[in-house]
Amino acid sequence: MAAASGIYQGQAGAHQGFGHKSLLQSDDLYQYILETSVYPREPEPMKELREMTARHPWNTMTTSADENQFLNMLLKLINAKKTMEIGVYTGYSLLATALALPQDGKILAMDVNREHYELGLPIIEKAGVAHKIDFREGPALPVLDQLVEDDKNHGTFDFIFVDADKNNYLNYHKRLIELVKVGGLIGYDNTLWNGSVAAPVDAPLPEYLIYYRQFVLELNKALAVDPRIEICMLSVGDGITLCRRIK
Template sequence: MGAAPDAGQLMAMILKLLNAKKTIEVGVFTGYSLLLTALTIPHDGRIIAIDPDIKSYEIGLPFIKKAGVEHKIDFIESPALPVLDKILEDPTNEGTFDFAFIDADKNNYWNYHERLIKLVKIGGIVAYDNTLWGGMVALPEKLVPEPKREWRLSTLAFNKAISNDSRVEIAFVSIGDGVIFCRRVC
């Protein structure tokens, strides 16, 4: 359930191209993308990592420690929306993040986007994982298993909304389970 390795390689390259130093990650799971980001950003870089499940994070924590990058990570055990709202309470945080990666509850992607677009600087990138939802976004609804229909509809709605958002330029990349990279333009 982690980010796909090919998506991770592209993400690392984008982090390098941005000279990213301050990032945020919504949905950490066992920390593969978090470790990748921590390895890519400079020694004094910072990552705010938000996930309600610390037990999953602790599975990957030994690898983060072994890599010597734990000092870059501020893990916050919480649902993400209240944390993002708290960060936004301080207007000096707006436009200060270089990069954000989202791999969390798909029905909240737009809610995350509305907050992250304020936090990421102009020219910064917000990346959303799982935007192809196992290819199910391309299937007729009747062919999608019943338990996956709600997530499919959330993903379709998000993909449509993000493609119409004039605040960003997007690249929809069909690697892993689909990643939408958004570059903030205003």
């Protein structure tokens, strides 16, 4: 689940309200990024799905437009062909991935809510990339356990994007590190968690931020010392940590 920005304001200042996910201190600067870099190059299906998702009452769960542009380019740079996405919502980031993959590329996509996925599915189908997606409804952990049990699946995924229940991020990592190939990437979304990861323990935060913050902090600490990966935490969207498996 992605989240809206602007909850924790800190001494350096931050956004007011729920305008967007970026942790940039200036709304005008973020809008400049969108209007200069993202929107002029945005494929029509991405625009259509972004605008449709923005009208949904749970739209704070979606990834940001600049993050999806980044992911799309990243997948092309690493020549990804076999990927996985945990947490789909309406399929906005899923579409960014599908558009980046070759025609025979595949995405194993998992979400507990098929209804949300089916909201975006007509747009994904119109974009001509639905054949790349293997959607599974339900919790991801049982599917991952099944994959890990078969040695043939080990080290076969080029890229894995995780944007689901934060309380399971470490459980996912224990399994995904076996499934991603050496040199492949895992991306964990929301690792700055509205900036709350740097907030004082007693900072006045909404309950959902407080509850999940500890899980995000635990993940960040674990990734920082995991010798099997190189990491790069980026302040794109609500924070994304890229993990490159090195052994």
